[in-house]
Amino acid sequence: MNAYSIAAxxxxxxxxxxxxxxxxxxxxxxxxxxxxxxxxxxEWLVSVRRQIHEHPELAFQEHNxxxxxxxxxxxxxxxxxxxxxxxxxxxxxxxxxxxxxxIRADMDAxxxxxxxx
Numbered sequence: 001m002n003a004y005s006i007a008a009x010x011x012x013x014x015x016x017x018x019x020x021x022x023x024x025x026x027x028x029x030x031x032x033x034x035x036x037x038x039x040x041x042x043e044w045l046v047s048v049r050r051q052i053h054e055h056p057e058l059a060f061q062e063h064n065x066x067x068x069x070x071x072x073x074x075x076x077x078x079x080x081x082x083x084x085x086x087x088x089x090x091x092x093x094x095x096x097x098x099x100x101x102x103i104r105a106d107m108d109a110x111x112x113x114x115x116x117x
Contacts, residue, residue: 048072056109062087065107 038045048068055064066087073080073091080091087107 052107057107058111059108060086062107069107 051068052065057063057065066082066089069089070080070082073089078091078093080089082089084090
């Protein structure tokens with residue numbers, strides 16, 4: 001499996017599991033297939049997610065998060081544009097021919113104070 005496939009599988013899995021309403025049996029079969037492929041890369045996916053969540057950053061201050069994302073994209077051989085709106089990153093997968101899917105994700109954290117007892 002190449003770098004584009006890994007990244008695309010992850011993005012589609014996240015997209016399908018969090019925001020897509022599945023309508024037909026065919027959609028559900030396709031979603032399960034994508035999620036199964038993402039499971040094969042689970043260790044890597046969990047590692048990156050944990051790194052992001054261990055160091056939350058406020059809006060337009062996501063320097064470490066942006067750096068981590070760019071490093072992962074570089075390691076996967078995926079071209080990207082940086083900076084976009086200060087700390088943002090735009091990556092492009094595939095050939096640009098149809099179908100085209102755009103996925104937007106926030107990478108900033110909310111300022112919260114955690115009280116532990």
